Amino acid sequence: MGRLSTLAVTVPVIALAVAWLALLGAERIGISALWGLIPRNLAEAAAFRDGAAIVRAVARGENPDAPAEVRAGFLSTEPLALTPLEAAARVSGEEVVRLLLDLGAGRDAAAWTRAWCSTGADAVRAELSAARPADAATECR
């Protein structure tokens, strides 16, 4: 009884310590048991509201207005080709929209209009309005 009770109390704590360190090791190489999605491009980083991934991608030279595929099951049941600004606008991420604008996105009128028309959120539209290119249309079809 004594040995069994000692084991019964100790084993969960040992399991915790081992699992914790294993989890950390796995997360370090990009495998997470708690969270699953790693952005594959700038549009996905915007859709996932991952500011640091956006900054890193732009620093690597990715075009902040280039459309890219956002995988199925996140914004839609189908994969979508979106600009980063459009993806951020769709998730109502006004902070991400502001970040992308700061990083040079939305200077292309067509990219700006796509973002404008993909959202009705006032906060997002306010951010976009402040950086509207002169030739960008606000009429959405």
Add this chain to the structure above:
Amino acid sequence: MTPRTAAFTLASLLALALASDLLWMPVQVSDSLDEIIDARASPSAWASFTESLRSDDNHLRPLRVAQTKVLYDLAAGHYWLAYRGFHAALLVTAVLLFTAALRVSTATDAAAAALALVVFIGSRTFRGNIEEAFPVNHFLEVVVLCLLTLNLARSSRQAWWLDAAAVFALAAAALTLESGLLVWVVASGAWLVGWRGISRWGLVAMTAVLTAYVVLRLIYVASGTGLPDRSTGFGFTMLDPADLQQRFGDRALVLYAYNVAASALAVLFAEPRNGVFIATRTLMSNELEPWLVIPVVTSAVTTLLIVCTAAHTVRRSDVRDDTIRWIVLSTIVLVANAVVSYSYTKDEITGVAGAFYALAAFAAVRVVLNTATMTRSAATATAVTIVALLSIGWSVRAAGMHYLLRAQAFRHQNDWVRLPGMWQRSGRWPDDAAAQQLITTLREAAVDMDLPNPRVGERWWVARIWED
């Protein structure tokens, strides 16, 4: 492997996991960046110390800013490493001092120590030790200095250097945070229960330091008996300073009494949280989730176990171990820590009481396990089963610290991402090129960290059992 080595090995693994989580986290922006910028501008740690005495009319915490300056100077440009490294080192020290205080000598001790470790790091009061840093976590420093003092008091022989170390611990803790005065409570409480590694003269010297501190407060700090100038929980809601003035303007003592009681209850029952009875409120609206139930149940059962053990030990005159000492000392510290929190309730302020609660849990669990080795009865089997379930429950709670720290790391990182634009728009961006360089260096270190994103793809069960 001896039981003592086994306990330290397990403690080291848990400390390593926690420290790794902390080191995989940017320096935080709020309540931290301004402090680092001020440290850069200060000519020396002594200047920071004296300037704090001169300019802060509300607190006597000169070591707090002086430490930030010392670490800034030691960093030599590696700010993240200096501040996060120091936090991780403090954390490892706290876990090892906690384990050392237990004086593990048998397999039963080691098992009880394992459970006590997860009670220590799984409790809500421990969150405040790791969740934030300003840029140093001063709550954790106070916990470390209290545990150091406990270890000094538990020394089997007295020596002048033990007394000197205890005096130093009290002075350092008190000049860092008001709750640092708990170092004196720990030393006095330990002396009362018979742990007298710190001599009578050591205690006298500590009392002299305490008196000097009171005099310094009278000189440097404006007398404040009014209501807190910050939000605090009351009942089922948070009250901001205006609400507090309206409800307690002419009866501050009611609020103080509530805060003391709420702080003690939070340690014993994991409820209320920062003064707010969240679990009770959600229970009343039938929305109770496991992340609220698990802490309350594990804490309540652990408290019940400690109370039953105390009653059992007091009744039995043949018990000669230190069980009752642990429980009495943890009660003294709990009461003192709750009193220190009279002004407003914040879980991190009760970090010391949380640590001593875990020490009392060690004593109680050890009694159950020792009884199980000597007797076979239905009551013993039931007690062992409860303790085993507690071990699982507290381990689940402790695992939540990883979840909390990952979520916190992502938040800090995004704060850094937004910072330049936000400060430039609001006119806060510094004109000083050196301050700009400092911010840029810290931001680059934060942005370059590849962190898991807790905002997407979360497993369905994660947010149900843990809170961020």
